Amino acid sequence: MSFFNLWKKTNKKSDILQEYYGEAKKLKKSLSENIKIIKDLLGNPNDLIIREIVISEKGDKKLAVIVIDGLTNALFVHDFILKELMLAIRTTDLDDEIIKNTKFVNIIKNHSLPISDIDNLDDFKKLCEKLLSGDTIILFDGYNQGLVLDTKGWKDRGVSEPSAETVVRGARDSFNETIRTSTMLIRRRIKDINLRIENKIIGEVTKTNVSVVYIDGLANEKIINDLKKRLEAISIDGILESGYLEELLINKAYSLFPSMYTTERPDKVCANLLEGRIAILTDGTPFVLVIPAVFIQFFQSTEDYFQRSIFSSFIRLLRFLSFFLALLTPAVYIAITTFHQEMLPTNLIISISGQRESVPFPALIEVLFMELTFEILREAGLRMPRAIGQAISIVGALALGEAAVNAGIVSTIMIIIVSITAITSLIFPEYNFSNPIRLLRFMFIILSAAFGLYGIALGLMFLTMHLCSLKSFGIPYMYPLAPFNFKAMKDTFIRTPINTQFRRPSIFVEDDLVKQNKNNEVIKQTSKKGSELESEN
Amino acid sequence: MKIKYFCIFLLPFLLTGCWSANELNELTLITSMAIDKEEDGYLVTLAITVPSEATINAPGRSASTVVSSTRGINACDAFRRTSSKISRTPNLSHIQNIIISEELAKEGILPAIDCIIRDDQLRPTSFLFIAKGVKAKDVLAINTSIEHSASSKISQMIKNAEVNYSIVNAVSLVEFINSLTTPDKEAYLPGIGVYGDLEKGNTVDNSQDVAPSAIIYLAPYALFKKDKMIAWLDDYTSKGVNFLLNDVKSTMINYQCDNDRYFVLNVRKAKTKIKVNTKGKVPKFTISADIKGTICQADCRLDLTKTSKVKELENKFQRVIKQQLQKTMANLQTNYTSDVLGLGGYIHRKDHKLWKNLNKDWEEVFKNLQYEIEVKVTIVQPGAIINPITNDDK
Numbered sequence: 027m028s029f030f031n032l033w034k035k036t037n038k039k040s041d042i043l044q045e046y047y048g049e050a051k052k053l054k055k056s057l058s059e060n061i062k063i064i065k066d067l068l069g070n071p072n073d074l075i076i077r078e079i080v081i082s083e084k085g086d087k088k089l090a091v092i093v094i095d096g097l098t099n100a101l102f103v104h105d106f107i108l109k110e111l112m113l114a115i116r117t118t119d120l121d122d123e124i125i126k127n128t129k130f131v132n133i134i135k136n137h138s139l140p141i142s143d144i145d146n147l148d149d150f151k152k153l154c155e156k157l158l159s160g161d162t163i164i165l166f167d168g169y170n171q172g173l174v175l176d177t178k179g180w181k182d183r184g185v186s187e188p189s190a191e192t193v194v195r196g197a198r199d200s201f202n203e204t205i206r207t208s209t210m211l212i213r214r215r216i217k218d219i220n221l222r223i224e225n226k227i228i229g230e231v232t233k234t235n236v237s238v239v240y241i242d243g244l245a246n247e248k249i250i251n252d253l254k255k256r257l258e259a260i261s262i263d264g265i266l267e268s269g270y271l272e273e274l275l276i277n278k279a280y281s282l283f284p285s286m287y288t289t290e291r292p293d294k295v296c297a298n299l300l301e302g303r304i305a306i307l308t309d310g311t312p313f314v315l316v317i318p319a320v321f322i323q324f325f326q327s328t329e330d331y332f333q334r335s336i337f338s339s340f341i342r343l344l345r346f347l348s349f350f351l352a353l354l355t356p357a358v359y360i361a362i363t364t365f366h367q368e369m370l371p372t373n374l375i376i377s378i379s380g381q382r383e384s385v386p387f388p389a390l391i392e393v394l395f396m397e398l399t400f401e402i403l404r405e406a407g408l409r410m411p412r413a414i415g416q417a418i419s420i421v422g423a424l425a426l427g428e429a430a431v432n433a434g435i436v437s438t439i440m441i442i443i444v445s446i447t448a449i450t451s452l453i454f455p456e457y458n459f460s461n462p463i464r465l466l467r468f469m470f471i472i473l474s475a476a477f478g479l480y481g482i483a484l485g486l487m488f489l490t491m492h493l494c495s496l497k498s499f500g501i502p503y504m505y506p507l508a509p510f511n512f513k514a515m516k517d518t519f520i521r522t523p524i525n526t527q528f529r530r531p532s533i534f535v536e537d538d539l540v541k542q543n544k545n546n547e548v549i550k551q552t553s554k555k556g557s558e559l560e561s562e563n
Numbered sequence: 564m565k566i567k568y569f570c571i572f573l574l575p576f577l578l579t580g581c582w583s584a585n586e587l588n589e590l591t592l593i594t595s596m597a598i599d600k601e602e603d604g605y606l607v608t609l610a611i612t613v614p615s616e617a618t619i620n621a622p623g624r625s626a627s628t629v630v631s632s633t634r635g636i637n638a639c640d641a642f643r644r645t646s647s648k649i650s651r652t653p654n655l656s657h658i659q660n661i662i663i664s665e666e667l668a669k670e671g672i673l674p675a676i677d678c679i680i681r682d683d684q685l686r687p688t689s690f691l692f693i694a695k696g697v698k699a700k701d702v703l704a705i706n707t708s709i710e711h712s713a714s715s716k717i718s719q720m721i722k723n724a725e726v727n728y729s730i731v732n733a734v735s736l737v738e739f740i741n742s743l744t745t746p747d748k749e750a751y752l753p754g755i756g757v758y759g760d761l762e763k764g765n766t767v768d769n770s771q772d773v774a775p776s777a778i779i780y781l782a783p784y785a786l787f788k789k790d791k792m793i794a795w796l797d798d799y800t801s802k803g804v805n806f807l808l809n810d811v812k813s814t815m816i817n818y819q820c821d822n823d824r825y826f827v828l829n830v831r832k833a834k835t836k837i838k839v840n841t842k843g844k845v846p847k848f849t850i851s852a853d854i855k856g857t858i859c860q861a862d863c864r865l866d867l868t869k870t871s872k873v874k875e876l877e878n879k880f881q882r883v884i885k886q887q888l889q890k891t892m893a894n895l896q897t898n899y900t901s902d903v904l905g906l907g908g909y910i911h912r913k914d915h916k917l918w919k920n921l922n923k924d925w926e927e928v929f930k931n932l933q934y935e936i937e938v939k940v941t942i943v944q945p946g947a948i949i950n951p952i953t954n955d956d957k
Contacts, residue, residue: 364584368656379587380618
């Protein structure tokens, strides 16, 4: 409660804020007055650096360089702003006629500052925003104008290996928390004039940079406009992670299945851009959203395209199998052992019932106990400090393993089932996708405990209905399965070789469908008789 | 509106529920069943698995299967009464074998079998046997090695016999009921018996001994007329019946070439076709058997490297098999007058009007059926060695 009260209080803007932080509150002419207002606006913080300098010998041309320490590249400010203004400028005769006739601000802007991104400024709102995002402000005494210089430079994590989506073969870079680095990584891969990066600032307080990236001519116009409209409609105090946007942008916020693809891999984003999808980059997080997302997408890894197609196809089929194993194994175990004992081979049922002899609980309790234990261990494993990780994992292995069996709390087969579900739910290239499976698994466990295989069948039916009803930015979630598209089957359950894939998925792309030119002479030749090198061999 | 749809979604869940759920450790798995006829009713014996003893990690101190017999005025009554002796709900879905005593089979098997086939849990693929020389319940009480119980031993044994022996084959419940209910076919069932000491056979020691005191074996077919058993076949006729039924997978054929010396054919493939010609007054059958095999033993001197000699041997085997089939047919026609081959069915399918006429006194017609037997034997290869290892000149 107190938190909300506090919020209300700060929301009541103080007098100074009301006076100068509006749209039309222009800068004053007096430098000292301006500085005072800035100090008041920001509360005169420790990291606010205001360097007042005099540049003319007479002492009549005063200016102030204002930076926030830590957000700017200190060396850069020193070398290319302060040095220029304080030393290099002395060689110019400021009293020269031509110079006298032009405005002092423009002289400094056009002649003295060797900085690429420079802009004029005349109100406090823009001043504060730029100052707080790491730019350098120069204010002049006697002018109600200032300059904004792009000197952003802060401690950055650097481009490191992706932690959530690893590959054996493929690029090893990942996005980081700085949006500029992220756009750089995309630009490095797609050097097309049609690559559009549109910026937007979202968040009343955080003023987070959000970039919408797409390839003009490939991405569906309707989806882009829809997305922009939805971004426009967002009014929130802060965006700290792309997860905020994900929930703000989607229709069915209560569906378990992700309707946006989240990734930290630039190569994945680029592949999606080439298919006509749209990426949303958020400052402050390495995770990029890709829309529209379809169900099948979560079974595909970038590495599928880097390996030989037969092997990739095998791996993909394996993922589909794992999906059902992760979802249904415990449920089927319950259904078969409590309802359909006749379905197992006699020797197996005898063996299972022998193991279950000493277990005092019904199969449902046994399964829930083990699955919940695993979920707790998994969550604890994610959150705990690394240093005590080992101790916990030993305890976890013991609790889940031998000890539980020996104590007669669970049967050995239960350990196998929990292990299968645990491993299979981690096979998906997109980590988010295992979350709906984890939750639905419990739904299926309850269904099977109450209704047996019949319940599982009903559950699967409703799941299918739900999935078919989902849409991601107007695109059916189950595409290309429902609505069925035969051509897209080349890259769904299996992946055919790249030289057989000529078209982009028609559902995302507006009109430029050709991915690979079929009539290309080289392709024709190689696909007909193999390249010369091959035939020589 | 949404609530309405949600209610419709909930409807299918009303069709079923937890009431049919049974925890595994509240069930008792029954792997075999034996039915005996007693003076004042029926004796039903169940082979009950002891799960903790049947698993790999079992200590092996006690038997993995226990047997429980209960009397009742009829089969169903007796079966229900077993619950007064068992601590858990019996689960019949894993019954592999049903053994019926000879006396009961001779009096008529239907009263015992109806209760079994009517049960919704019991598999129609479980095997039926007739106990030969012992009570049906005694067979289940024999402790065995290799397999963990008599039940699994019996079902494995009959599968093995089918593949390697072909004197008796498994007959499932559904097959048996089919032959009972069709008028153009008679039923047959494999027999099962016990050699040795029944008393010692049901101890745990029996499975631990190198030479067990008692052992279960498969006996040749028992023939039925309607639902009554009429006779036991011997090995020779039983194999003949299997040949005629086109049920031989692999077996051996002996040809005596000399006093105490044999050529043995290891049958690898056998196909018997029965055709009927209903053009004449009396239907005429053509039975043709095509048999392929290897030589499994050769005691007499014969140069098997020569094609002509192999041909000679083939002809000899042909004669042996033809004789066996002829004897079998004669036996079935005159001694037992039981149409286990379903020859009536062949007429029925070919010419149903004729069958309507013949049906009335099929027994008489069957006795005098005309048939012709053609046998073709091909020796595919002589085995790892070619010529016989003999040191005499014969």
